[in-house]
Amino acid sequence: MSKFFKRTLLGAAIATAALATVPAQASESGAKYEHSIYGLIAMQVAHRDYDHEKNNEGVQFNNESRLGWRGTAQFDQLQDWTFLWQIESGYVDESFAGENGGNGYLGRRDTFVGFEHDSIGKIRLGRVLTPIYELIDWPATNPGMGNVWDWGGNIGGNNFNDRQSDTIRWDTNELWSGFTMDIAAGAGEDRAGATDSSKASSNYWHGMAAHQQVKGDWGWAQFDLAYEMNYDTLDKTKGKFKDTFWNNQTYLMGAQGGFSNGLGYFAYYRIAKADNNTFNQDEREDSYSVGLTYTFDKWQAKIARAENLGLDVNGKEIANTKDNVTSVQMMYFVDTNAVLYARYAMNDLDRVNADDKGYEGRWKSDSFNEASVGVEYWF
Helix, strand or coil: CCHHHHCCCCCCCCHHHHHHCCCCHHHHHHCCCCEEEEEEEEEEEEEECCCHHHHHCCCEEEEECEEEEEEEECCCCCCCCEEEEEECCCCCCCCCCCCCCCCCCCCCCCCCEEEEEECCEEEEEEEEEEEHHHHHHHCCCCCCCHHHHHHHCCCCCCCCCEEEEEEEEEEEECCCCEEEEEEEEECCHHHHHHCCCHHHHHEEEEEEEEEEEEECCEEEEEEEEEEEEEEEEEECCCCCCCCCCEEEEEEEEEEEEEEECEEEEEEEEEEEEECCCCCEEEEEEEEEEEEEEEEEECEEEEEEEEEEEEEEEEEEEEECCCEEEEEEEEEEEEEEEEEEEEEEEEEEECCCHHHCCCCCCCCCCCCCEEEEEEEEEEE
């Protein structure tokens, strides 16, 4: 477990994102069978001030605590392969989950079986992150920018999955110095049984990501490219597009890294495209996310900004579809396995005129500012 958490602290500087993305590792002890319990105890207390929806203002608790169980096995007849497995719960009680709590059942997050080979890498089947979303989620959504960069925006259809069931994913070992790839494909959100779509049998996705990392006494840098395609996603909104189908392509490019003097950074640009044959409609939405960190002693300061640059339909910009968020965070490493943090995020979210444009039901929130404090302890 020490290898996993060391990687989390150095590469992510916060456990929340890394806990979701790091798969079970092959055993280094030589034991035939190994397994362990791991988890995160996390509580955030936040207060929101909305521009218009004053009824939603107030304090909320966001309990992202979760547990996992994972292990490895060395089968007698497969000596060159290590069997991997993992079962991880969802959050105990995420914000606004209601009186019944969140999706804290086992299997909600990364849950899979797979094999690892010294020369081939890891192959996993089950519920895992998609290659593009692994980069969208971390580092580019932290701190607190999901309402714009992650699940925000106005594009039609399903521009990318996050953690998806019925998936096969291959993470290569280094193909050459510092270069790796992730390749995956699987069932879409309709094909997995979430809807009664008439095209459920053709609703699937595929994607990949490529990473080039360089290291030196000066620090490290990683350059990323990613892509995802989703086919025949049923439109579930209440507007004119309801019950029609979308094809989506999303591209991501960017870099992340850090210097030996404590400075760190990330910068990503995303292009999302969607087409709807029923309405002969082609949509595009560009977005970016950038951030800087400075780690000193047992502290880390962070400032970041993300923006959706507006929805274009058949080459024309749709008014009131731009969003941005600016967020600042101060974190204190109270222990090797625990952090305290304070955060302030300013979300400026435009609203589509649904009655005129037919975009009712596409995710949008009122603009709001959020101040929060939190604690995270991982084991």
